[in-house]
Amino acid sequence: MVLESFSASLRETIRKITGSTYIDKDTVKEVSKDLQRILLKADVNVKTVIQVTKELERRALEEKPPAGMAHQDYMVRIIYEELLKILGEPSNVKLKPQTIMLVGLYGNGKTTTAGKLARFFAKKGLNSGLIAADVHRYAAYDQLKQIASEVNAKFYGDQNEKDPVKLIKRGLEQLKDVPVKIIDTSGRDSMDAELFDEIKRIKNAIAPDEVLMIIDATMGQQAGPEAKAFNDAIGVTGIVITKMDGTAKGGGALSAVAEIHVPIYFIGTGEHMDDLEVFDPKKFLSRLLGLGDLESLFETVQEAEITEEEAQESFEKLMTGKFNLKDMYDVWEKFSKPGLMKKLVDALPLARIPGSQKIDDSKIQSAEDKLRMYRVIMDSMTFEELENPEIINAKRITRIARGAGVREEDVRMLLKEFKAMKNNMKMMKGNRGLKKMLQSNFRSGNFGLEDLGIKE
Ligand SMILES: Nc1nc2c(ncn2[C@@H]2O[C@H](COP(=O)(O)OP(=O)(O)OP(=O)(O)O)[C@@H](O)[C@H]2O)c(=O)[nH]1
Ligand SMILES: [Mg+2]
Known part of the structure; x- marks a missing residue:
């Protein structure tokens, strides 16, 4: 996973700090330069990188570590705190019966994530039903049906129904005894009025508990404006960033999305149904930094x-x-x-x-x-x-x-x-x-x- 190389460089920097005999201006400068290089390589935007490292330098030189804490440890703590600021606040789905609607652009991983979420809920003791509301792509029905059987979830679809709202309403009725209903909607090549109209209509008609936007990490910083557009149009309650396994741009997607203040719920780390991780900024970061989690x-x-x-x-x-x-x-x-x-x-x-x-x-x-x-x-x-x-x-x-x-x-x-x-x-x-x-x-x-x- 590409994140591993990011993590390795960060750990190297941390080791440099903990291994140094004392923290002076030169060490701070060197660490700050390292961090800049690492963050830029992870596609975090330049403005954020400069902000983070400036604050790091200032705090490392001006602030005194609390009594009993070594300066080296305090510097690690500052890095941790400053990086945490760019990852946003933690939040996630509630573990209770609910209806979740998935939205996002074409090929970003909606259908796959529907299955992963069903498995996630199943592990917590909640069964799911998947509703195939992608009425535009013919193969979408079979794809979701197959995924549903793989994760032992109920499935509802109707290849003859072209109105997603009608379809979903019938699906919700059929699956009314299943605690978690997950609705897979269609994607488009780009954000267009037609897509927004459709998902707006669905959202207003069924009032889901969660609207999850599925975003592909390979979009990098572009994930920010995409998420903003969807959020402005229909109100997004949480984000899932997929394909974090295959890209160096994960840091860009994470930091850009966090900036629009919609919480990131999960990250997708592979094509398999188990490849979904709860995104908790603190845990994520301490693991990256090798601080232990x-x-x-x-x-x-x-x-x-x-x-x-x-x-x-x-x-x-x-x-x-x-x-x-x-x-x-x-x-x-x-x-x-x-x-x-x-x-x-x-x-x-x-x-x-x-x-x-x-x-x-x-x-x-x-x-x-x-x-x-x-x-x-x-x-x-x-x-x-x-x-x-x-x-x-x-x-x-x-x-x-x-x-x-x-x-x-x-x-x-x-x-x-x-x-x-x-x-x-x-x-x-x-x-x-x-x-x-x-x-x-x-x-x-x-x-x-x-x-x-x-x-x-
Ligand atoms: N490596 C990797 N691949 C993923 C991940 N999530 C989804 N994919 C792959 O991305 C491709 C597209 O996924 P889909 O779930 O079909 O995407 P979609 O958003 O439903 O696509 P449309 O319905 O066509 O809009 C598939 O080949 C998935 O296996 C992930 O976290 N990591
Ligand atoms: Mg799909």
């Missing part, structure tokens, strides 16, 4: 089907230091899904650690291999051993190693790591304030930069 870490854990209760339970066990190998086995089992580790690592606050290396895929691979090996080792332990690892003596180690087909050192390493983890947790236990904060955040899933000391 514990909130999306939490989400990833949830995706791996760990319920909140399970997470809470594991957390409590971890915090009491009373967990045993079996608990660790359960957690690792969930974490050893292919690809999950990479997601987790991407979400962790690694880049903030001065001198830390970017964790590359081969390292992740070897961590995954190691976890897999540990699971094999644990598979050849008895229940008693898993519950009371203290009883594992040299004789037992020999037996376990043989059973798992690994070296005795590997078994010892596993036990050593387990012990270290337990000790760390015990040390944390002594810190009541820290425990309380972590626990309440853990429960609400509400981790943020604040927790990393970036915000006061």
